[in-house]
Amino acid sequence: QVQLVESGGGRVQPGGSLRLSCKEASESIVTDNVMGWYRQAPGKQRELVARTATNGSTNYADSVQGRFTIFRDRAKNTVHLQMNSLQSEDTAVYYCSLFTYGYMFWGQGTQVTVSS
Numbered sequence: 164q165v166q167l168v169e170s171g172g173g174r175v176q177p178g179g180s181l182r183l184s185c186k187e188a189s190e191s192i193v194t195d196n197v198m199g200w201y202r203q204a205p206g207k208q209r210e211l212v213a214r215t216a217t218n219g220s221t222n223y224a225d226s227v228q229g230r231f232t233i234f235r236d237r238a239k240n241t242v243h244l245q246m247n248s249l250q251s252e253d254t255a256v257y258y259c260s261l262f263t264y265g266y267m268f269w270g271q272g273t274q275v276t277v278s279s
Contacts, residue, residue, distance in 0.1 A: 164190055165268040167259045172273030175249055179277070183244040185259030185270055189239060196263035198242040200233065202255035202275075212257070213244060226252070249277045 166189040171182050183193065183200065199214025199222075213233040215221045221233055232245045254277050259270035 165261055167261060167268060167270035169259050169270040171272045172257060172275050174276040174277050174278065177250055177277055179249050180247045181275060182250065183257055183273060185242050186239040187261060196261055200244045200257055200262050201260055202257045204255040215242060251277050253277050
């Protein structure tokens with residue numbers, strides 16, 4: 164059973180930075196997968212922020228392109244989301260995801276608040 168453990172959320176001022184991390188803690192053998200981050204703001208639908216596949220390809224939402232970077236630490240089964248130049252519009256609950264063989268798994272979510 165895949166287990167995703169998130170860390171790194173918090174409160175930051177506009178223009179600041181945060182790094183989110185997500186570890187696949189069960190060490191399930193999942194060789195082909197797409198790991199990513201989604202977010203959901205109050206009253207809005209959950210949306211893709213960024214994702215990365217085991218072949219190295221990455222995708223970003225237009226709203227975060229150039230500000231956010233997603234990358235893996237394969238040895239630690241962890242994916243990170245480096246968020247720079249944060250804006251109030253980035254405030255949301257961020258969810259780690261892992262998609263493999265037709266199944267989507269989710270983390271518990273971590274709050275990111277951008278406010279002065």
